Structure formats: structure tokens, C-alpha cells
Amino acid sequence: MNEISTPELSRRSFIKVAAASSGGLMLTVMLPLGGRAALAAAGTVTAYVSIASDETVTIMAPAPEMGQGTMSTLPQIVAEELCVDWSKVKVAQAPAGASYVNTVTGSQLVGGSMSVRGYFQGMLKAGATARQMLVSAAATQLGTSIANCTVANGIVTNTLNGATVTYGAVAAAAALVPVPSDPVILSSTRGYKLVGTSAPRKDIPSKTNGSAIFGIDVRVPGMLYAAVKHSPVLGGTLASTPAKPSGAIAVVPFKNAVGVVAKDTWTAFKALNQLSVSWTRPATAAAMTDATILATANTLMTSGTPRVAETVGSPTAGLAASATLLNMTYTLPYLAHACLEPLNCTVSVTPTSCEIWAPTQAPGMCVQTAATITGLPASAIKVNTVHMGGGLGRKFEQDYIAQAVTISKAMGKPVKLTWPRSEDFRNDQYRPMAVTKITAGLDTYGNPVYWSNRIVSQSILGQRGWLPSGAVDSQAVDGAVGMPYAINNRLVEWVPHTATVPVGFWRSVGHSINAFAVESAIDEIATKLGVNPLAFRRRLMVGNTRGLAVLDRVAALSNWATTPAAGIARGLAYHESFGSIVAQVVEIQRVAATATTAATVKLLRVSAVIDCGLAVNPDNVAAQIQGAVMQGLSAALWDKIGFNSGVPNVSNFNAYPSLRMRQAPRIDVAVISTPGAAIGGVGEPGVPPAAPALANAYAALTGIRLRSLPMSSIMTNMGGGDD
Amino acid sequence: MISLTINGKSYAADVTADTPLLWVLRDTLGLTGTKYGCGIEVCGACTVWIDGSAEKSCDVSVSEAVGRQITTIEGLSPTGTHAAQLAWIAEQVPQCGYCQSGMLMATAKLLRENSNPSDAAIDSAIGNLCACGTYPRVRAAIHRAAALLAKR
Ligand code: FES
Ligand code: FES
Numbered sequence: 001m002n003e004i005s006t007p008e009l010s011r012r013s014f015i016k017v018a019a020a021s022s023g024g025l026m027l028t029v030m031l032p033l034g035g036r037a038a039l040a041a042a043g044t045v046t047a048y049v050s051i052a053s054d055e056t057v058t059i060m061a062p063a064p065e066m067g068q069g070t071m072s073t074l075p076q077i078v079a080e081e082l083c084v085d086w087s088k089v090k091v092a093q094a095p096a097g098a099s100y101v102n103t104v105t106g107s108q109l110v111g112g113s114m115s116v117r118g119y120f121q122g123m124l125k126a127g128a129t130a131r132q133m134l135v136s137a138a139a140t141q142l143g144t145s146i147a148n149c150t151v152a153n154g155i156v157t158n159t160l161n162g163a164t165v166t167y168g169a170v171a172a173a174a175a176l177v178p179v180p181s182d183p184v185i186l187s188s189t190r191g192y193k194l195v196g197t198s199a200p201r202k203d204i205p206s207k208t209n210g211s212a213i214f215g216i217d218v219r220v221p222g223m224l225y226a227a228v229k230h231s232p233v234l235g236g237t238l239a240s241t242p243a244k245p246s247g248a249i250a251v252v253p254f255k256n257a258v259g260v261v262a263k264d265t266w267t268a269f270k271a272l273n274q275l276s277v278s279w280t281r282p283a284t285a286a287a288m289t290d291a292t293i294l295a296t297a298n299t300l301m302t303s304g305t306p307r308v309a310e311t312v313g314s315p316t317a318g319l320a321a322s323a324t325l326l327n328m329t330y331t332l333p334y335l336a337h338a339c340l341e342p343l344n345c346t347v348s349v350t351p352t353s354c355e356i357w358a359p360t361q362a363p364g365m366c367v368q369t370a371a372t373i374t375g376l377p378a379s380a381i382k383v384n385t386v387h388m389g390g391g392l393g394r395k396f397e398q399d400y401i402a403q404a405v406t407i408s409k410a411m412g413k414p415v416k417l418t419w420p421r422s423e424d425f426r427n428d429q430y431r432p433m434a435v436t437k438i439t440a441g442l443d444t445y446g447n448p449v450y451w452s453n454r455i456v457s458q459s460i461l462g463q464r465g466w467l468p469s470g471a472v473d474s475q476a477v478d479g480a481v482g483m484p485y486a487i488n489n490r491l492v493e494w495v496p497h498t499a500t501v502p503v504g505f506w507r508s509v510g511h512s513i514n515a516f517a518v519e520s521a522i523d524e525i526a527t528k529l530g531v532n533p534l535a536f537r538r539r540l541m542v543g544n545t546r547g548l549a550v551l552d553r554v555a556a557l558s559n560w561a562t563t564p565a566a567g568i569a570r571g572l573a574y575h576e577s578f579g580s581i582v583a584q585v586v587e588i589q590r591v592a593a594t595a596t597t598a599a600t601v602k603l604l605r606v607s608a609v610i611d612c613g614l615a616v617n618p619d620n621v622a623a624q625i626q627g628a629v630m631q632g633l634s635a636a637l638w639d640k641i642g643f644n645s646g647v648p649n650v651s652n653f654n655a656y657p658s659l660r661m662r663q664a665p666r667i668d669v670a671v672i673s674t675p676g677a678a679i680g681g682v683g684e685p686g687v688p689p690a691a692p693a694l695a696n697a698y699a700a701l702t703g704i705r706l707r708s709l710p711m712s713s714i715m716t717n718m719g720g721g722d723d
Numbered sequence: 724m725i726s727l728t729i730n731g732k733s734y735a736a737d738v739t740a741d742t743p744l745l746w747v748l749r750d751t752l753g754l755t756g757t758k759y760g761c762g763i764e765v766c767g768a769c770t771v772w773i774d775g776s777a778e779k780s781c782d783v784s785v786s787e788a789v790g791r792q793i794t795t796i797e798g799l800s801p802t803g804t805h806a807a808q809l810a811w812i813a814e815q816v817p818q819c820g821y822c823q824s825g826m827l828m829a830t831a832k833l834l835r836e837n838s839n840p841s842d843a844a845i846d847s848a849i850g851n852l853c854a855c856g857t858y859p860r861v862r863a864a865i866h867r868a869a870a871l872l873a874k875r
Binding site for chain 1: 738739742743746749750751753754755756757758759760761762763765766767768795796797799800803808811812815816817818819820821822823824827845846847849850851852853854855856857858859860861862
């Protein structure tokens with residue numbers, strides 16, 4: 001997509017551009033080639049809505065589904081205005097590519113928790129447009145005017161005589177009605193009926209019986225199976241194409257990898273192990289070692305050239321007014337995405353066409369990737385989006401898509417490429433490590449009057465060539481700038497780390513780093529002052545009505561005001577991100593040391609509150625928060641990718657633990673809707689507060705402040721079941 | 724040719740004897756409900772039943788599966804109405820859904836042995852990894868399934 005190559009655009013702003021353009025795409029542009037007559041024949045009222053004679057309503061979801069629920073919540077918004085019975089609605093994933101006008105590419109992207117935010121108005125309009133066309137056709141059939149018609153549950157009633165006609169009966173006629181340019185949005189006057197309810201997710205039944213088709217499940221007649229092995233050293237290149245191992249059908253060389261093609265995935269995996277490959281080590285490899293990376297970060301912290309991300313008030317005056325300074329340095333590791341579905345992509349390239357079935361967060365970008373490799377025009381490329389077994393920011397990248405296109409092109413046949421799990425872990429675009437130093441100044445009365453936050457981390461945007469020279473990477477400072485606390489003199493700086501580890505967008509991106517530092521530091525200051533951490537935050541948030549409401553709600557949900565029993569402690573964290581506000585309280589219990597084990601803790605319970613403006617589907621919002629808390633806690637407790645001379649030290653889940661049933665806490669979630677507020681994201685904002693809430697709970701329990709992640713020492717991963 | 728009995732039906736697969744059952748199910752026979760997550764027996768996404776016992780199919784070679792009754796998620800209930808499946812829908816358990824075939828197979832096995840499992844029994848029987856963190860809903864759904872079974 002074009003936006004991507006525009007250097008000054010940050011990830012979020014380019015998504016905004018894309019989303020802003022999507023409103024206009026909904027009905028007028030997203031018409032299949034073949035035009036409106038073809039729509040009428042198929043009973044399709046608009047490209048977003050089709051209605052069958054049995055009254056089944058099919059609504060297209062434009063954003064790919066990776067577990068976040070948008071395949072259902074976006075159609076729920078359409079259904080609101082369409083005035084149909086949700087139980088009769090089916091949803092389908094909208095494709096990108098040839099059958100839709102190609103300006104769609106670039107608008108279909110899921111990331112930045114932007115799906116509902118970006119599509120909301122457009123989806124309302126899509127539903128309203130279709131409804132108005134259906135009612136118009138129905139009025140004609142009923143021999144009356146539109147003004148005399150009412151509609152509910154897909155049935156149009158002539159209010160003069162009570163005669164009715166169903167959507168199904170007039171769908172074909174409706175498709176020929178002129179498209180209203182400015183349809184009436186019913187919900188703007190009567191309020192929402194379906195939006196704001198926990199309507200059951202449409203994708204769930206298929207995810208209980210094995211029928212949901214994920215990327216890795218795609219089967220195309222005559223397809224071959226492929227797998228890849230990358231240079232074990234990151235940045236290494238293939239010295240020469242290795243010989244074809246027995247059992248393999250072909251070997252396909254890449255700059256940094258080798259693909260093998262075989263008759264099934266297992267045979268391809270086995271062939272990978274038999275390859276004898278020589279790789280060229282990059283000069284950068286030696287420095288890609290944990291100790292070196294950390295030492296460099298510490299050096300950059302003291303002597304690097306910082307770029308100023310934010311100045312509030314007068315930091316100089318604040319520093320001068322400080323009677324006490326608190327210095328707090330936090331260290332966070334590289335993280336992998338570790339989606340349970342490994343990277344995979346199925347492609348069929350012919351001399352004149354390219355069809356892709358990909359678990360991808362960015363179908364529009366896949367068109368571009370395939371066009372570059374095949375030389376085909378975008379109109380000859382079709383991308384089918386299928387379920388993703390997690391995306392988390394990794395399935396936005398194009399590396400695995402490009403490989404699959406290249407292999408299919410080389411073979412002249414459909415090919416499904418699957419990365420072995422070890423390749424997935426060792427060739428991620430990792431969440432950057434970071435060292436963050438916060439200095440807080442208290443005046444003689446103990447009021448915080450100075451705050452400086454210097455962050456050293458690699459630039460995600462810079463590595464992609466999207467950061468102008470000397471600029472601040474917005475991704476690196478997200479969650480550090482715009483702090484909600486009224487400390488009036490503040491300075492936020494960033495020093496780019498020079499390490500060459502491939503880095504990328506990990507659920508909540510910079511917020512996952514900066515919330516840990518900021519929310520730990522705020523807690524440390526409160527402790528220093530002997531003030532209750534909740535009261536301290538409230539004091540610094542005077543006037544922030546929504547923020548205070550979230551804090552008060554989490555206090556109630558977690559029984560914050562009651563003193564926990566002996567051996568139990570609670571920690572609080574608050575963070576605003578992606579337009580939403582989240583607060584969490586983590587409650588932990590001390591597990592005494594035994595003769596053979598050190599003292600550890602047990603996660604008892606997490607209370608979480610989110611204000612996302614409008615919750616389209618509150619139960620789905622709650623699910624996202626539960627999942628985000630689990631991921632945030634797992635990462636905080638155990639996860640870290642280390643490097644030794646360019647070789648990542650994790651290749652499977654046994655070395656990258658996460659919570660399982662037996663150690664997962666109970667999680668209570670309250671979802672607050674603030675009428676009239678802008679819609680916030682829900683997929684990511686639950687992640688950032690989890691780690692600091694845990695660290696704060698641990699400090700409350702033990703007096704020990706953990707400033708470095710992961711906190712593996714406080715809880716032993718027990719793995720899965722007994723077997 | 725290797726003959727297998729899966730979900731009560733006979734299948735023939737032209738694969739080498741060392742091929743893991745997982746890949747025979749998925750690639751050779753098209754039963755893609757069983758998922759590949761780790762390939763080393765740590766995630767549970769590939770869980771199936773072999774002669775009624777829940778096994779990780781990534782670590783069972785197809786030759787070991789010959790002559791045994793294999794049940795996959797596709798065969799858990801012909802109508803998709805096993806108590807656990809109904810409970811999963813009622814509790815809106817899946818997010819991405821990738822782990823859920825394995826979760827359900829492990830759960831259904833647990834319920835067959837213990838129709839009203841305690842939280843502790845659930846903890847020790849359900850070790851599957853869910854990267855989406857659906858554990859609280861999985862727990863609630865198992866209790867709900869137990870209640871459904873009690874009514875049947
Ligand atoms: S794929 Fe078999 S346990 Fe993970
Ligand atoms: S629902 Fe996504 S891994 Fe469990």
C-alpha cells in the first residue's frame with residue numbers, strides 16, 4: 001500500500017488514513033466487478049449486505065478476524081441499522097483483491113485496536129443504506145410510500161393497513177434502487193438496540209467443532225506443501241542453494257532462507273532437517289548478544305543523544321524545585337509474538353493470476369506483496385482472508401506471504417507454506433527490549449514537581465525506513481508521553497538503540513514497555529510518600545472524570561478499601577491507550593518457602609475495568625480484557641527472548657512459558673460505556689497495566705521492588721497438565 | 724498404505740510409518756480441526772483420543788495408531804452438540820479459537836471420567852495452552868457442561 005512507504009507516517013497515523021478512507025468505500029466502491037445487475041441476481045443488496053429468500057442475512061466483515069471478535073462485532077453494527085434479527089444474520093469475511101475494486105487495498109488492516117474505531121460510522125452507514133434501499137423496494141411492493149413504512153426484524157410493515165413484506169422478498173428489487181447518498185442513521189435519534197448488547201459471536205460455533213478454517217487449514221486442489229528454514233543467525237544470508245534432500249520435490253532459495261517443497265508438511269519439515277546449508281554470517285551478529293545489547297543500552301542511557309518526545313511546563317524549574325529525587329531504572333526484554341498458529345500462507349500463482357489464502361492482519365498489503373513478486377496487476381490478485389490463530393501484530397508482516405508467493409510462482413502450482421514452530425520463534429519481529437530511567441522530583445512538601453523519563457530502545461519505524469532522520473519514534477514513546485498525572489514539569493526523551501535485532505509491533509507496542517515503567521514509578525513515589533497508591537493517583541488526576549470513574553470502579557471491584565488477609569497483597573495500575581482507559585488490580589498470595597523451594601507467589605485474582613467509550617459488544621470487550629491480562633501477566637512473569645551472537649535462544653513454547661489453567665487467576669472485568677465519548681480500542685489496552693499491577697502487588701507484599709522483567713523468580717511456571 | 728479408524732470410519736493413508744498422526748489427519752486426510760502448535764507435546768492443540776485416552780497427536784506416529792480407535796474434534800459429536808460444545812458456545816469461550824479443538828478434546832475426556840470435576844480436577848486435567856487466555860471461560864464452560872450432563 002502506498003501509505004506504508006510514506007516515511008513520516010507512523011503506524012497509527014497510517015491506519016487512521018486508511019480508516020478515514022474506508023468510510024467512503026463501504027458501499028459505493030466495494031461493489032463487485034459486474035456491477036449492480038450482478039448484485040441483484042445474487043440477492044446482494046450492497047457489497048456489505050446480501051439477503052437470501054429464506055431471509056438469511058449475510059453481512060460482510062471487512063476486518064480480518066484474529067480472535068478479537070471483529071468478524072462479528074462489525075456486522076453487529078451493520079445489523080443495528082439494517083433492523084434485522086441477529087439470530088438470522090450470517091457473517092462472512094470480505095476478501096481483498098480482484099473481485100473488489102482495488103482501492104480497497106490499504107483499508108483492510110487490523111492493528112492499533114482500530115477496527116471498530118475505524119469502521120464504526122461506515123458500518124452504520126452501510127446498514128442504513130441497505131435498509132433504506134430495502135424499505136424503498138418494499139414500499140413499492142406494498143403500494144405505499146416510504147413514509148408509511150416501518151421496519152423491524154427484517155419485516156417492512158405498511159402502517160396504513162398492516163400489510164407486511166419481508167426483506168427476502170424484495171432483496172433483488174432493492175439492489176436496483178438508487179443508492180441513497182445520505183441515508184438516515186436511525187440509531188442517531190432512537191439510540192442503539194443491538195449495539196451495546198452482548199450478541200453472541202458468529203464465529204464461535206465453528207470454533208467448537210473443528211470446522212473453522214484457519215490459514216493453516218486451507219486446502220487447494222493439487223497443492224504442494226512447503227516449509228522454510230532461515231539463517232540461524234539473524235541477518236545471515238544463504239551462501240548457495242543447497243542440494244535437494246531426499247523426499248523433497250524442490251528447493252527454493254531466498255536471500256535469508258531456504259524453502260523446501262514436498263508432498264505434505266511433515267515430509268517438508270523432515271527435508272528441512274536434512275538440508276546442508278552454508279550461511280554467510282553478518283558482521284552485525286557478534287553484537288547481537290544479550291550482555292552487549294544491555295551494556296549498549298546503559299551506555300546510551302548516560303551518554304547517548306536523546307531526542308525530546310515531550311516537554312511539559314519547565315523541566316528545569318521542576319528540577320530546581322525538587323528537594324528529593326527518586327531515580328528508577330526499568331529493564332524490559334525482547335518478546336516474541338508466539339501466536340499459537342505458526343506463520344503460514346497458501347498461494348496459487350498462474351501466469352495470469354495469483355490467489356492467496358492467508359491468515360493476515362493486512363490483506364491489502366498482501367496484494368502489494370504479490371504484485372511486486374509476480375509482476376501481475378493488483379486486479380489479477382485475490383486475497384482471501386481466513387481465520388488467524390492469533391495475530392498479535394506479527395501477521396501484519398509480509399515475510400511469510402512473500403515466501404509463499406515466490407514458492408508457488410517457482411512451482412507453477414498451488415503451495416501451502418507452513419513455518420515449523422522453531423522458525424516462528426527464531427524469526428519473529430520481536431517486541432524491543434528497553435531500558436527506561438525515570439527521575440521524579442519531590443518538593444519540600446512531598447509534592448511531585450518534576451518528572452523525567454528517558455527511554456532507550458530500538459526503533460520499529462526506523463528499522464522499516466519509516467522514521468525521518470532525527471525524529472522520535474512514536475511507537476517507542478507511546479504511553480510515556482501524555483501521562484495522565486498532573487506532575488507539571490515533565491520531560492520525555494528517547495535514545496534510539498543501535499542493536500539490529502528485527503523488531504516489530506507486539507500487542508499494544510510501546511505501551512507495553514512504557515506503562516510498566518510509568519505505573520511502577522508512580523507506585524514507588526506513593527510508597528516513598530507513604531500514600532495509598534489509589535489515593536495518590538486520584539490526587540494527580542483531579543478533573544479527569546472518566547479516569548477517576550475507572551479508578552473508583554476498579555477499587556470497588558477489587559475491594560481495595562479492605563485490608564487484605566495476611567500474606568495477600570494487591571497492586572494497582574492505570575493506563576490510557578488506543579483511546580481507552582484501563583485500570584487493573586492484581587491480587588497475589590505468598591507461597592511459603594519449603595526445604596527445596598524459595599518463597600513464591602500465587603495469582604489470586606485480577607480486577608479490571610475498561611472505559612472504551614462505546615462497547616459495541618460488552619461481553620467481547622470483557623473477553624479481550626481477560627485475554628490481554630493473561631498475556632500481560634505471562635510475559636511479565638516469564639517471557640524473554642535472548643540472543644547469543646545473533647541466534648535467538650527460544651525455539652518453542654517449552655522455553656517461552658505462559659499461564660495455563662492451573663496458574664491462571666480469576667479475572668473480573670467491568671466494562672464502562674461513556675455515552676458520546678469517542679470509541680476506544682479493546683484488543684490492546686488490557687495488556688499494558690498487567691505487568692506493573694503485578695510488580696506493584698509484589699512490592700506491597702514483600703517490600704521488594706522488581707524493576708526488571710521478566711519476574712521469573714516470583715512464580716515458577718508449572719506448565720500444563722500432569723502428563 | 725496405512726489403514727486407520729477415525730471417528731468410526733476407515734481411512735487409508737499413503738505415508739511413511741514415522742509420520743505423526745497429526746500430519747496424517749491434517750494433510751493426508753483433510754481433518755484439519757486438529758491443530759499444529761508446537762510439535763513437541765507442550766501445547767495440546769493437537770489433542771485427539773486414541774482408544775479413549777487423550778493423546779497429543781504430534782507425538783504419535785501413524786504406525787502406532789493402526790488398529791486403534793481415533794477420535795478427533797470432527798467426531799466428538801456428529802451434531803456438534805456434545806455438552807462441552809454447547810457450554811463453549813454459551814460461555815463464548817473461543818477467541819481466535821486455534822487451541823479450542825484440543826481444549827475440547829481434553830475437556831470431553833475429563834468429563835467422561837469425572838462428570839462433575841472440581842476446580843482442582845480441571846487444573847490437573849486441562850493443561851492446554853491458550854495464547855488468547857480464555858482459561859476463565861474454559862473453566863466456567865466445563866462447570867456448565869457438567870451441569871448440562873447432570874440434567875441429561
Ligand atoms: S502440537 Fe502437539 S502438543 Fe503442541
Ligand atoms: S482461543 Fe486463541 S489460542 Fe485459545
